[in-house]
Amino acid sequence: MKIIVCIKQVPNTTEIKIDPVTNTLKRDGVPSIINPDDKTAIEAALTLKEKTGATVTVITMGPAQAEKALREALAMGADEAFLLTDRAFAGSDTLATSTIIAAAIKKLGADVVFCGRQAIDGDTAQVGPQIAEHLGIPQITYAAAIDYCNECGALIVKREFEDRYQTLKVAGPCLITILSTLAKPRYMNVWDIVAQDEKEIRIITFADLDLNKEDIGLGGSPTKVKSTATKQFDKTIETLELDPESAAKAIVDALKERHLI
Amino acid sequence: MAKNIWVFCEQRDGEIQNVALELLGVAHELAEKTNEKVNAVLLGHNVKDKAQMLIAHGADGVYVVDDENLEKFVTEPYAQAITHIAKKYEPNVILFGATSIGRDLAPRLSARLKTGLTADCTKLEMDEEGNLFMTRPAFGGNLFATIICPDSRPQMSTVRPGVMKKLEADASRAGEVVVEALEWDTSKFAVTVLEEVKAEKAEANIEDAKILVSCGRGVKNLESAQELASKLHGTVSASRTLVDAGLVDHARQVGQTGKTVRPEAYLAFGISGAIQHLAGMEESEFIVAVNTDKNAPIFKVANLGIVADAEAVFKNLNKLL
Incomplete structure (x- = not known):
């Protein structure tokens, strides 16, 4: 079995702050990390590798510095890594991105594709299902557990919903998007850190893929960002400094006034 | 067309x-x-x-x-x-x-x-x-x-x-x-459903509550929050800090990675108001904020903001009601 794991390098958004003067994002010095759900997807693939002898290929799309994320995946135990990078890919929305990644997966060949459920910078959760549709394979999203059934040669997946879960069986090629709660990602191990140094990160560009220019990049993206804005608050109120007793009274009065008590 | x-x-x-x-x-x-x-x-x-x-x-x-x-x-x-x-x-x-x-x-x-x-x-x-x-x-x-x-x-x-x-x-x-x-x-149709299991415990539905007593880092004692919530016929919700600390169930989390709520009254106790939290509650009809830090961002969205210790205000509210 060959597993391809799609990962994304993201800024650690929990460390992003707003500049109070300019009201813009302060991204300087914000470290890049492997998107948390994706890191668990790597872990899930490595676990399956240990169980079944599968191979694990990690791919990412991004600028040259995304290599760092691939190096980390190799050091966790992935077998090989590919960086999809090309000026023509820049500005892609989720649909165009999924078109590119699906073309790369087609070229590399995979039995199973793992993605994280969603990336913390965009939170869309769209690229995984869109890749699956381009590849014409079934998808299972929100996976909380994955097991391989030897007798039936199928994957058994626990799929989470807000109020329930399903146990699903899928035979044949499929794409699974993985929740970070599925497993705790392993640390990079010393041997693999040394070994990954020897490994080459292979580059895939537009020229390597069966793609039309009009389906990718900014021009191939059906959605466009019209405008962005930082958060504005229009409520201005007086903040009162009160002792606890008067504070309690002020709250009760306000709730009474609104007929809430 | x-x-x-x-x-x-x-x-x-x-x-x-x-x-x-x-x-x-x-x-x-x-x-x-x-x-x-x-x-x-x-x-x-x-x-x-x-x-x-x-x-x-x-x-x-x-x-x-x-x-x-x-x-x-x-x-x-x-x-x-x-x-x-x-x-x-x-x-x-x-x-x-x-x-x-x-x-x-x-x-x-x-x-x-x-x-x-x-x-x-x-x-x-x-x-x-x-x-x-x-x-x-x-x-x-x-x-x-x-x-x-x-x-x-x-x-x-x-x-x-x-x-x-x-x-x-x-x-x-x-x-x-x-x-x-x-x-x-x-x-x-390559995916087969082997079983579907509904969650056993009815999760607290903070989205349907009329009044939310919401707690953040400044609240240590959740019992007084619970007491206040039941007196107000409301529900307890929380900021991410308390959920991450394991003190409150994820189903009660308000904010970007939790739920979006718009109750008739949102009472924020000891919540500083990170932007991710505000995104989940700023549409509430009436917002009360109690926090010891008078510069806390929660005060920017509050209709009634009070600089005071959340625990002490809980005590007085529970006495009063």
Whole structure:
């Protein structure tokens, strides 16, 4: 079995702050990390590798510095890594991105594709299902557990919903998007850190893929960002400094006034 | 030409989900701008009788696909059903709830219909030409982006539950119910449901509470919060800090990675108000904030802000009520 794991390098958004003067994002010095759900997807693939002898290929799309994320995946135990990078890919929305990644997966060949459920910078959760549709394979999203059934040669997946879960069986090629709660990602191990140094990160560009220019990049993206804005608050109120007793009274009065008590 | 605004009306075990009614509400508003119709899309098995309820909440018409292949949610049959009717009637817009079902189905469909999709919108607007302006939070709620899909139809969006307002049900509203059937491509049904298990404990539904007593880092003793909540016939909710610390269940978390709430009163105790938290509660009708730090950002959205110790105010409130 060959597993391809799609990962994304993201800024650690929990460390992003707003500049109070300019009201813009302060991204300087914000470290890049492997998107948390994706890191668990790597872990899930490595676990399956240990169980079944599968191979694990990690791919990412991004600028040259995304290599760092691939190096980390190799050091966790992935077998090989590919960086999809090309000026023509820049500005892609989720649909165009999924078109590119699906073309790369087609070229590399995979039995199973793992993605994280969603990336913390965009939170869309769209690229995984869109890749699956381009590849014409079934998808299972929100996976909380994955097991391989030897007798039936199928994957058994626990799929989470807000109020329930399903146990699903899928035979044949499929794409699974993985929740970070599925497993705790392993640390990079010393041997693999040394070994990954020897490994080459292979580059895939537009020229390597069966793609039309009009389906990718900014021009191939059906959605466009019209405008962005930082958060504005229009409520201005007086903040009162009160002792606890008067504070309690002020709250009760306000709730009474609104007929809430 | 692509026309009309469709709402995918999610049902679970035959029960229409709240978000579907909220989407009918916003679709109704958008449709007035362009004189389009609002169409509900209802998929499931033995669900046809729910169509009237969707009309009462603002649908001008309902497309129903009622089939045993749609009994439980599985992506492929649901995608085939919507693709079938979308190709037949060519909607201008399709809206989905940003639930674990909507966020699975909508991207699959966007790739199948070769059109754009915007995730997790918190605001939708329409111009006279029928172009949809979809606003969503990005970078953990630090930034808002307005997205358009100028050249492809349908324009698709998932919308956060709890953000849009549903219309009052009006049983006198009339609408047409159209039942559709299709030839299934069962060769694509590769996923089998072995079992479906509903969560045992009824999770606290903070989205439906009238009054929320919400606690953050400044609250150590949740018992007094619980006492206050029961006195006010409200519910306890929390900021991410307390959830991450394991003191409060995730189902009670308000904010970007939790739930969006708009209760009649949101009482924030010891919550500093990180932007991710504010994104989940700022639409509340009336906001009270109690915090020892007078510069806490929560005060920017509060209608009544009090600089005081949360625990001490709890004590006095519980004494007073």
